[in-house]
Amino acid sequence: MDHLKPAEAAPDRNLALDLVRVTEAGAMAAGRWVGRGDKNGADGVAVNAMRSMINTVAMNGVVVIGEGEKDDAPMLYNGENVGDGTGPECDVAVDPIDGTTLTAKSLPNAISVMAVAPRGSMYDPSAVYYMEKLITGPEAADKVDIRLPAAENISIVAKAKGLDIEDVTVCVLDRPRHDALVNEIRQTGARIKFIQDGDVAGGITAARPGSGVDLLLGIGGTPEGIITAVAMKCLGGVIQARLTPVDDDERQRAIDAGHDLDRILHTEDLVTGDDCFFVATGITTGNLMRGVRYGAGSATTESIVMRSRSGTIRTIRSEHQLHKLAAFSTID
Ligand code: VTB
Ligand code: MG
Ligand code: MG
The missing domain is CATH 3.40.190.90 (D-Maltodextrin-Binding Protein; domain 2)
Structure with missing residues (x-):
């Protein structure tokens, strides 16, 4: 099985499309809290939604950047292992909501965002916020x-x-x-x-x-x-x-x-090297993406998915059937 090692060692190109489901989950959870005036409540549901989805992704990730300390928010904490543990060894940077106040006040450009790169390639930001x-x-x-x-x-x-x-x-x-x-x-x-x-x-x-x-x-x-x-x-x-x-x-x-x-x-x-992924999903509508929109039993999300090695920039619009995704009905 030695011949499999190089492929497993580096993040695979398919990873990006798996990762976007994580920020979609974060944004859909947070979307329910838009305008409710409770930024920590919004952050909490986004963290939980992302945390359960991230563990289905085939990677052996460690959170090296989990927001929380500076904003005193609940975290996907630094050092937490994420992913299903089977895939490439990765550093994971996650901000379940960049713009909790934007979310709480329904102002533009709140996003759910994540970046992934090979293990050890992200700068350690601890101590200076x-x-x-x-x-x-x-x-x-x-x-x-x-x-x-x-x-x-x-x-x-x-x-x-x-x-x-x-x-x-x-x-x-x-x-x-x-x-x-x-x-x-x-x-x-x-x-x-x-x-x-x-x-x-x-x-x-x-x-x-x-x-x-x-x-x-x-x-x-x-x-x-x-x-x-x-x-x-x-x-x-x-x-x-x-x-x-x-x-x-x-x-x-x-x-x-x-x-x-x-x-x-x-x-x-x-971030060193050239093998990294960036995914973000709109929570509120902004210059980059539309926010989460709800219909009868459905939600529509827009995301941006990018990979450094190929330079591909994808905009992904997804329609989600909420009754089939009971896990996302986080507001109750
Ligand atoms: C900055 C900015 C973030 O919070 O961290 C800001 O980078 C915090 O600045 O995008 P203040 O402490 O002055 O509020 C965000 O705007 C949201 O996390
Ligand atoms: Mg945040
Ligand atoms: Mg932030």
Whole structure:
């Protein structure tokens, strides 16, 4: 049976289509909680739905990024074994809901998202919850530099895309910590698309042609940054990041954990190699995908499924018959 080893060692191309069922399950569970004003309740049902589905996937996964610590949410916890244990050895990064507040308030761009890569290939984000990010698409991917002022990166992106500065739109999380950045961007004449939450969707939008967004700048979650790195590998875009401790305690913890806070983390540092998968399903409708829609006894989901090695980007619209999927009626 030795001849089977190489095939088993690397994630198989069919994995992507199995994985999407996991984020579909998360989104369908969360979809019932849209607008209910209870972000932890929504996160809880999404975690449970994903956890039961993920264990049917033929992989030997370990959760290396399970959200929860920063947002104090229930987790698919770090170190948890996931998958049916039969397939390739993988690192799994999961965010059952990126945008719990978006879900609770029925605002756009909440997604259920997961990334998978060979074991050991994802950056260990522990100890520092936030990072400064620069994300853009293939055109300017090898020209931008997070160490430069925002104005310079905006002009690099404009030039690479053949745009006037005024045509460039920068996605920024709407937070007081970004006040200076917002001023700097506005002085260039570029426009800003503010997002309330959800910089995974925001980052992908920045790398997708025709999305109306050209660049993402600002400080967001470290786990989301690593998930975004997988997406960038598939899309040919780039993420550059710098760990950003929020206070002295976090700074010290980061240094003790061996992080070099001056280091620029490139896409390749956040996930090494070229054999990774990204799947996301819309919870609320946004720029990338429509959210979950319910009909009589049915639900329709839209997902994006990407594989880095092939570069294939699939949009999958699925119609689910809920009476046949009793496991998803999580609201009762
Ligand atoms: C960031 C962003 C996420 O939460 O982590 C943000 O990356 C948290 O920022 O996409 P604050 O602590 O300032 O709220 C999200 O928006 C959602 O998890
Ligand atoms: Mg989350
Ligand atoms: Mg998140």
